[in-house]
Amino acid sequence: MPGPLGAATMGHVNKPIGYWTKRLDAALEAHLDSTLARLKLSRRQWQTLNVLAEAPLSPEDLDRTLNPFWGGDTRRRENELAAMVGRGMIIMVDSRISLSELGHAKHAQAQRFVEEARQDLSMGIGIDEYAMAVSVLERMTLNAERLEG
Numbered sequence: 001m002p003g004p005l006g007a008a009t010m011g012h013v014n015k016p017i018g019y020w021t022k023r024l025d026a027a028l029e030a031h032l033d034s035t036l037a038r039l040k041l042s043r044r045q046w047q048t049l050n051v052l053a054e055a056p057l058s059p060e061d062l063d064r065t066l067n068p069f070w071g072g073d074t075r076r077r078e079n080e081l082a083a084m085v086g087r088g089m090i091i092m093v094d095s096r097i098s099l100s101e102l103g104h105a106k107h108a109q110a111q112r113f114v115e116e117a118r119q120d121l122s123m124g125i126g127i128d129e130y131a132m133a134v135s136v137l138e139r140m141t142l143n144a145e146r147l148e149g
Contacts, residue, residue, distance in 0.1 A: 035117045039110055044069055044080050049107040056098035
């Protein structure tokens with residue numbers, strides 16, 4: 001009798017979870033980038049605005065929080081943050097990175113666009129299904145990180 005992963009590759013579900021997570025990530029990136037392009041924001045800039053909207057962070061804490069989105073690409077991170085500083089969206093206050101007034105306004109605009117995109121992306125998926133999918137992905141991620149390390 002196949003284990004849970006063997007069963008997932010039989011029948012109509014014929015691709016492994018890695019295939020679907022990479023494909024979903026690429027599709028999310030493309031859709032959110034096109035959605036956010038209306039505000040001249042990238043997905044990573046949006047994620048930065050969203051994190052900083054909760055509270056200002058030290059550069060180290062911001063790096064740690066956003067690391068899964070940057071994927072270790074320090075040059076891209078520096079370029080994206082420099083662009084946000086150059087456009088006046090983020091500022092340094094007491095050694096912490098914070099949103100400026102413009103950053104807060106841009107976050108509010110982007111939040112509306114992103115919420116519409118999320119509704120479109122989750123069409124036909126119930127709340128329980130979504131919660132289960134996120135829970136499974138979280139546990140698999142934690143297992144993989146534990147095993148690599």
